[in-house]
Amino acid sequence: MAGRGYRELAEELRCRIDAGEFAGDRKLPSIEQLMDEYGAARQTIRSAIGVLADEGTVVPVRKVGTLIRNRTPVQVPLSRYGQVIAPGNTKGPWETATAAQGLDGNMQFVSVERVHADRQTAALLNLANGDELVHRVRQALIHPDDVVQIQQAWYPLAIAEAAGLDRNDKVIGGVYGALTAAGHRPETASETVGARAPTAAEASQLRIGGRVVVLTLERVTHDAGGQPLEVLRAVAPADRLKLSYDNLPLGGP
Incomplete structure (x- = not known):
C-alpha cells in the first residue's frame, strides 16, 4: 500500500466508510493508526482526511478524532x-x-x-x-x-x-x-x-x-x-x- 497519493488514500477510505466498516465507532482510526496501516507519511494522511472533510464525508473534531458524518437524508x-x-x-x-x-x-x-x-x-x-x-x-x-x-x-x-x-x-x-x-x-x-x-x-x-x-x-x-x-x-x-x-x-x- 506504500507509495499511494493522498487522493488515492482518500478514495480507499471513502469506500471503506461507504461499506460501513467504521459504523461501530462512527469515526476513523487515528492518524497514527492510519500511518501504520498504509505506510504513509503524516501529511499524506492529513491531506486525505482533508479531502474527505471538504466533501462532507468526515468531520475532524479537535481532541476527539475524525468523525464519520451522518449523511442520512x-x-x-x-x-x-x-x-x-x-x-x-x-x-x-x-x-x-x-x-x-x-x-x-x-x-x-x-x-x-x-x-x-x-x-x-x-x-x-x-x-x-x-x-x-x-x-x-x-x-x-x-x-x-x-x-x-x-x-x-x-x-x-x-x-x-x-x-x-x-x-x-x-x-x-x-x-x-x-x-x-x-x-x-x-x-x-x-x-x-x-x-x-x-x-x-x-x-x-x-x-x-x-x-x-x-x-x-x-x-x-x-x-x-x-x-x-x-x-x-x-x-x-x-x-x-x-x-x-x-x-x-x-x-x-
Missing part, C-alpha cells in the same frame, strides 16, 4: 405545517416530520432579540423600513447534536408579543400553534428554495466541508386576511434535507 413534507397549526401540540413541524421517520428530532432555541427591519424583510412583512421586529434563531437537530438546519425568523413586533415569540425560550409545539392561539392563524405559506456554497460560519455549524452545497429556503406565512405573520430563512446541507411538496392543487378554478 431527512424528508420534510409541506404537510408538516398543517399538522401543527392547532394549539396544544408538544411537537413542532420539524419534530413531527422527523418522528414520522423514526428519528429523534429536536428544534433547539438559540436566541431572540428585537431588531429593526431591513428593506427586504420589511417589504415581505408589509412594514416600513426600520420598523421593529422580533428576530428568532433556532437549529433543527437530530439527537443529540447533529445540526441539519439553521433557521432565522422575523415577526412583526405586536404579533410576536401577542404569541409569546419575544420570550427567551423555545416555543413548545411550534410557532404556528402559538400564532393560532394568539388569534393569528396561519393560512398560506409560500416557499422559495435555492442552492449555493455555504459560508464559513454555516459550514462550521453544520459540520460540512466547503464543497457541500446548501439549500436555502425562504418562507413567508400569511393569515386568512393576507397579513404577513412570519419571514423564515433556513439553510441546510443539500445531502441531508429532502423538501417534499405534497398534494399541491393543480389546474384552474
Whole structure:
C-alpha cells in the first residue's frame, strides 16, 4: 500500500466508510493508526482526511478524532405545517416530520432579540423600513447534536408579543400553534428554495466541508386576511434535507 497519493488514500477510505466498516465507532482510526496501516507519511494522511472533510464525508473534531458524518437524508413534507397549526401540540413541524421517520428530532432555541427591519424583510412583512421586529434563531437537530438546519425568523413586533415569540425560550409545539392561539392563524405559506456554497460560519455549524452545497429556503406565512405573520430563512446541507411538496392543487378554478 506504500507509495499511494493522498487522493488515492482518500478514495480507499471513502469506500471503506461507504461499506460501513467504521459504523461501530462512527469515526476513523487515528492518524497514527492510519500511518501504520498504509505506510504513509503524516501529511499524506492529513491531506486525505482533508479531502474527505471538504466533501462532507468526515468531520475532524479537535481532541476527539475524525468523525464519520451522518449523511442520512431527512424528508420534510409541506404537510408538516398543517399538522401543527392547532394549539396544544408538544411537537413542532420539524419534530413531527422527523418522528414520522423514526428519528429523534429536536428544534433547539438559540436566541431572540428585537431588531429593526431591513428593506427586504420589511417589504415581505408589509412594514416600513426600520420598523421593529422580533428576530428568532433556532437549529433543527437530530439527537443529540447533529445540526441539519439553521433557521432565522422575523415577526412583526405586536404579533410576536401577542404569541409569546419575544420570550427567551423555545416555543413548545411550534410557532404556528402559538400564532393560532394568539388569534393569528396561519393560512398560506409560500416557499422559495435555492442552492449555493455555504459560508464559513454555516459550514462550521453544520459540520460540512466547503464543497457541500446548501439549500436555502425562504418562507413567508400569511393569515386568512393576507397579513404577513412570519419571514423564515433556513439553510441546510443539500445531502441531508429532502423538501417534499405534497398534494399541491393543480389546474384552474
